[in-house]
Amino acid sequence: MTKKIFTTITFVIFILNLLHSLLFRLDLNKILISVINKQETVEYKILTQIRIPRTIATHLVGAGLAVVGCVLQSIFLNPLCEGYTLGISSAAGLGVVVSTILMLPLNRFFSSFFGVLVAMISIHFLLRLFRRTIDVSFILSGVVLNFFFSSIIIILTLFFDPYKTHYVLLWLLGSFSSIDTTSILISCTVILILLVAIVSYAKQMDIIILGKEKAITLGVKEQKVKSVLIFICVVICALCVSISGTISFVGVIVPNVVKSITGLKHKEWFLTSMFTGSIFISLCDNLARNLMYPMEIPINVLTGILGSIFFIVYILKGNFYGVVKS
């Protein structure tokens, strides 16, 4: 019953939201006329060159962030994991800030990807050095890393040319406005492929959450699957950051809310989370554009406010069973 209600509501929101993000403040007649007459009017250009890429981007970033949350939660067996809390997003942000300051000839994706890569590798060697494994203290160290990277970003922006770094800071707070069509389309295709790859691992994830011993004795190459999935998650995170800056909290809220409806069957969980996450981010983007029109609110602010209210209601209602004590 809850499933049916949930599906209907999300579908209605999805359609309305899609129409709104495509056609908001555009004259539908003019667009239709220009399509029929094959003229390139201003409205038509806005629709094809700004609205459509932006809509695709919001949906795929939402799907990506949500599913990365699901995967990381199941790998680390902790319902609070996501790209942001584990420090991946801030590492990517740091990469972009550094490359902007040093004026490296890298586009945003590669700089964010290198940021994450450098961070991950250095963490890996640090852990090796101190003979610790990534398990229990992972979420804690993630929180620490997140603070560490964010602080470094702020220090860097204080010391260097404020004009150069100002727009980077604004973008880091989360915004889909600085969009360049071709790179968006490329990033979105890559995200889409990686999402399909993640869903194909759903059955193995079902087994991996049972525990290392059970997974190996059921014939799953546990370490290999985990490393592949973490790598995919890191790439998706870097791509999402390069498109829209760091958007926090989505990767925690969406998977946990969806899990209470679908249960812990990873295929269903992944797909529903993707869908819900894409709607959520797109909705937030629309609100960010409209609430204080013509100014844009950073999307991170909106996801934070909306998300926390929603989440608290959810916890109080008792539908939340992310954190379990057996």
Add this chain to the structure above:
Amino acid sequence: MVLLKVEDLYSGYDKKVNILKNISFEVETAEFIGIIGPNAAGKSTLLKTIARLLPINKGHILFDGKDIRKYKYKEYARNIAFSTNLTSYSLNMKVKDFLFLARYPWDFTPYDFDKLYEEFELKNILNKMLKELSSGELQRVIISQTIAQTPKLALFDEPVSHLDIGHQISILDNLKKFNQYYKLTIISSFHELNLACEYCDRLILISCGEIKKIGTPQEVLDYKIIEEVYNTTVVVKTNPISNKPYIIPVPTMWKKE
């Protein structure tokens, strides 16, 4: 026919530290083997080494005449199943979905789950979450999943500890049934010596990582050996129903003479 052959095995959680030393034994098809021994003797280590969860530092284990390190992951899972506790995170799963995962090594080929539900009386709890089950029910579900994996050899790590005697007997009865009718070979560790002797064909007594004694319950449960290994006084009687040995521990306050 010899199913499992352990030869001169040294293994442990680390490459450098051997918990098990010089272990050698053989297991025949359709045997029910019990591993007993005090805490930290290496019972779980032995089971985990056979399940390929721990590295073999020296010696080798042959399954069906082939070194276990040469099996592929899925192929090994078709032959040997290991029953352990689950992570608390995974307890949000439904019983039905959980049982279904047992067919992963067989690529989800059809399996008669209805029969399994009947044997283990799971019909009423199929749509419950794992975390809603009592510990007896949960243990029953975990064990039935191991059976649904249809291995040749099933390993159980203390399957009935912390259960009441009713649940202990019903679970072990089920295992014995699969052992006798479907020729499933079972190796299980036990804390409860009396249960081990009732159900097992042979017992392996481990102490400090080494095998102290292998044999039928009558041979192994000699009061001298037990007193030495467990460092306590016991009286061994015979169970009047099964004619197997029965152990009564003696509290120190009765040791007057």
